[in-house]
Amino acid sequence: MSVQEIERAAKELSTDELDGLVTRLFDFFHERWDKQIEADAEAGRFDTLLDEVRDDIRQGRTKPL
Secondary structure (H helix, E strand, O other), rough: OHHHHHHHHOOOOOOHHHHHHHHHHHHHHHHHHHHHHHHHHHOOOHHHHHHHHHHHHOOOOOOOO
């Protein structure tokens, strides 16, 4: 099914059905995002950034929230 077909079908949904679909898509998107972040973290893709943050904290270049 193409994106265009999905869009056409979504236009036929009631407001409640569309709200439910949007909620499920939102949840699906965030689950995929969380898995990608987890995979990136496990692969060490954030290590350099974390080292910089830790150094900023040690050097007093941060402020408490």
